[in-house]
Amino acid sequence: MSKHDPDDDNGPFGRPLFDDPSARALSRVGVVDVGSNSVRMVVFDGAARSPAYFFNEKLMCGLGKGLAETGQLNPEGRVRAVAALRRFALLAKGMGIGPLTVVATAAARDASDGPDFQAEVLRETGLRLWVVDGPEEARLSAQGVLLGWPEAKGLVCDIGGNSMELAQIGDGQVGTRVSTQLGPFRLARISDNPKKRAAHIDQVLAECQAQLNSEGQRIYLVGGSWRVIARLDMERRNYPMTVLHEYRMLPADLLQTLDWLETSNLEDLRTRTGTSSARMELVPLACEVLRELIKVLKPSEIDVSSYGIREGLLYEQMPARLRARDPLIEAARSVEKTMSRIPGFGKKLYEFLQPLFPDASPERVRLIKAACLLHDTTWRTHPDYRAEACFDNVTRANLGGLDHPGRVFLGLALLHRYKNSRSGSRLEPLFELLSEAEQRDAEILGKAMRFGAMFAVSDPSDVARLVWRPELNQLELKLTKNGHALFGEVAQARFTSLISAMKAEALIGERA
Incomplete structure (x- = not known):
């Protein structure tokens, strides 16, 4: 059972984070995850539905x-963990974030000296460890996936040093959960014979499968060992992006990577990918688990989630209406509020441009909304670098609810917000994640935003209106008297560029 202060009715935070159900802003909240392999402190800041990472440190x-x-517990590890927690407690105090929430998992719950470790941490640091059992750990990790991936449906698989948890998710809910001892530290003592270890893993997974009934579903991977394997998969494939969140792999391709790793120099790969020795040490055994996971559960797709137990703790506190919000749009709103010249103009720009995209899918609509919210958030960057800075910010940002093609589409649209041509860009390898049609659509969106920004002194809809007639391949710009005054030479050039990208005929009309 989970252990915490019996007088605490609000779980590990000790207080409700979202007293106001309509809350969007979230003050800084610190969470520490004491795992079998690492101890990590994260301080969340910003939009509640898509919190920014103000501070992130692990040992x-x-x-x-x-x-x-x-x-x-490992004696040396215990000394290092207490020292890390002592540092984190002081940092939290210096940041003024209040008491840290400290969650401990398999190592602390399974060790005979776990209670003594808890007492030592409290005595030395003033921090109270909240030790969770396996099913609770699975639930929190699954909720972390839902924080950044609201539509996620399938099986969450969270691997640590001493355990591996699995949980069903779908429709925003966490279902059946199981906890196993398939962590690499545990597997290392099963046998020196890989075939015997494989048989043991198969048996454990078969028992899990009987409870989960999850064959053929998508699997969401959570945990450091999985992320390292995914990064190595990127290395083998020469994948152009190194953002791990929402990196998607097909089982057959991943099996090729596991075969490749068996004959590769892991030390060389560790250096090339910047992986720590402690992480890489666990990779061979984690690969064995992943191979059998694919064999037994037969997933349709395997996706990586950078969100886990820490994010799950935040999700735990969110009321339903906050959970229902789109994390991408919430993050974009937060960035616009703090970094744009005219906060609130993004919504007006979207409404002005909406006639250009009458048949856009719901997924495309949310990308268009996010682009409009972000269109003016790199204005402080030197003009020569503004276009690529836009692209870099989006493709590398810690954003939820955004797959890799979506990142590139959003980045390319923002690049064209500031630059007409993308030819010869150092970013060209990333553009290949999109089809030619998608690249063209992103260019049209970017050039439309570039034009619409010329009316930023007011609501564009008050002075101009776009009428798109796809059956005639004709775009008409209807202007009021003030609209004509704003439609100067630069605006005319940007409108011409938009028309060229659309391969359409332009008309200029009058609007009352």
């Missing part, structure tokens, strides 16, 4: 290393 302590043999 590879190896707290659970050797636990399977001794039944106790």
Whole structure:
């Protein structure tokens, strides 16, 4: 069972984070995850539905290393973990974020000296560990996936050093959960024979499958070992982007990577990918688990989630109406509010441009909305670098609810917000994640925003209106008297560029 202060009715936070159900802003909240391999502190800041990472630091302590043999926490890891927690407590105090929420998982719950470790942490740092059991850990990790991936449906698989949790998710809910001892630290003592380890993994997964009934579903991977394998998959494929969140792999392709890793120099790969020695040490055994996971559960697709137990704790506190919000749009609104010259203009720009996209799918509409909200958030950057800065910000940002093609589409649209041509750009390899038609659509959106921004002194709809007649391939711009005054030479050139991208005929009309 989860252990916490019996007087605490609000779970690990000790207080409700969202007293106001309509709350969008969230003050800084600190969370620490004490795992079998690492101890990490994250401070969330910004939009509640899509929190920004104000601070993120981890230490590879190896707290659970050797636990399977001794039944106790690793002595050196324990010293390092207490030192890390002492530092984190002082940092939190300096940031003025209030008490840290500290969650401990498999190592602390399974070790015979776990209670003594809890007492030591409280005595030395003033921090109270909230130790969760396996099913609760699975639930929190699954909720973390839902925070950044609201439509996620399938199976969440969270691997740590001493355990691996699985949970069904769908329709914004967490279903059946199971906890196993398939963490690499545990597997290391099963046998020196890979075939015997594979048989053991198969047996455990078959028992999980009987409870989960998850064959053929999408699997969402959570955990450091999975992220390292995904990064290595990118390396093998020469994938142009290194953002791991929402990186998607087909089982057959991933099996090729696992075969490739068996014959590769892991030390060389560790150096090339910037992976720590402590993480890479667990990769071979994690690969064995992943291979059998594919064999037994037969997933349709395997996706990586950078969100896990820490984000799940935030999701736990959110009322339904806040959970229902789109994390991408919430993040874009937050960025617009703090970084644009005219906060609120993004919505007006979207409404002005909406006639250009009458048949856009819901997914495309949300990308158009996000682009309009972000269209003016890099204005402080030097003009020579503004276009590529837009692209870099979006493709590298920690955004939820956005797959890799979506990142590139959004980035390319914002690039064209500031630059007519993308030819010869250093970013060209990334453009290949989109089809030619998608690249053209992103260019049209960018040039439309570039033109619409010329009416930023007011609501564009008050002075101009766009009428798109696809059957005639004709775009008409209807202007009021003030609209004509705003439609100067630069605006005319931008309108011509938009017309060229659309390969359409232009008309200029009068509007009352």
